[in-house]
Amino acid sequence: EPEVTQTPSHQVTQMGQEVILRCVPISNHLYFYWYRQILGQKVEFLVSFYNNEISEKSEIFDDQFSVERPDGSNFTLKIRSTKLEDSAMYFCASIGAYEQYFGPGTRLTVT
Amino acid sequence: AQSVTQLDSQVPVFEEAPVELRCNYSSSVSVYLFWYVQYPNQGLQLLLKYLSGSTLVKGINGFEAEFNKSQTSFHLRKPSVHISDTAEYFCAVTPRAPGNQFYFGTGTSLTVIP
Numbered sequence: 001e002p003e004v005t006q007t008p009s010h011q012v013t014q015m016g017q018e019v020i021l022r023c024v025p026i027s028n029h030l031y032f033y034w035y036r037q038i039l040g041q042k043v044e045f046l047v048s049f050y051n052n053e054i055s056e057k058s059e060i061f062d063d064q065f066s067v068e069r070p071d072g073s074n075f076t077l078k079i080r081s082t083k084l085e086d087s088a089m090y091f092c093a094s095i096g097a098y099e100q101y102f103g104p105g106t107r108l109t110v111t
Numbered sequence: 112a113q114s115v116t117q118l119d120s121q122v123p124v125f126e127e128a129p130v131e132l133r134c135n136y137s138s139s140v141s142v143y144l145f146w147y148v149q150y151p152n153q154g155l156q157l158l159l160k161y162l163s164g165s166t167l168v169k170g171i172n173g174f175e176a177e178f179n180k181s182q183t184s185f186h187l188r189k190p191s192v193h194i195s196d197t198a199e200y201f202c203a204v205t206p207r208a209p210g211n212q213f214y215f216g217t218g219t220s221l222t223v224i225p
Contacts, residue, residue, distance in 0.1 A: 030210075031209065031210045033212065033213075041217070042201070042215050042217040043155070043201060043203075043213075044215075045212040045214070048210065048211075050210055055210060056211075056212060091154060091155065093213075095209070095210065099145070099157060099160060100205075100213055102154050102155040102156075103154060104153065104154040105153075107152075
């Protein structure tokens with residue numbers, strides 16, 4: 001069965017550093033997403049990406065964040081100048097037939 | 112706008128007892144409905160989904176859910192829970208159009224007591 005993959009599984013970074021979270025969506029999907037889940041809280045939408053551009057973004061997705069699809073397979077989330085409150089689980093997802101397939105997540109810890 | 116309410120943040124239940132996890136939603140448009148399960152330190156796994164047709168949908172691990180349009184609910188049920196069902200359960204909705212984001216509830220932590 002096809003699956004969404006994410007790397008790394010766990011990233012530890014110091015406050016103020018830049019991080020790039022990587023995702024490989026399912027190959028024939030067209031819509032890609034990033035979600036965030038702060039420990040103990042609900043899953044929150046960050047951004048959706050379609051046809052090589054952002055189609056929707058939430059209030060959380062400010063200038064600190066950016067997304068990119070640098071080639072035909074990878075989908076990245078960049079967080080510039082990380083803050084303590086960016087510590088969370090970040091999930092990538094891609095959509096097929098109205099069901100979003102989620103990756104296993106990257107746990108980001110900002111110290 | 113869409114929103115999802117899961118009123119029960121924690122549900123303890125004894126092994127082999129039945130369980131119902133409640134989900135209500137609010138939406139100005141027609142939606143698709145989903146339940147996801149998250150085991151500790153893992154990602155989101157789809158339990159079941161309602162797209163159309165029969166309002167009673169069956170999913171993996173013996174779970175089922177019933178869509179009630181008049182009550183805008185999509186409660187999840189299992190007749191007999193197992194220890195391995197201990198996890199966080201999230202209800203989610205998305206508008207009936209491709210490419211829309213999913214809106215998640217705050218989750219229900221199910222703890223099965225031996």
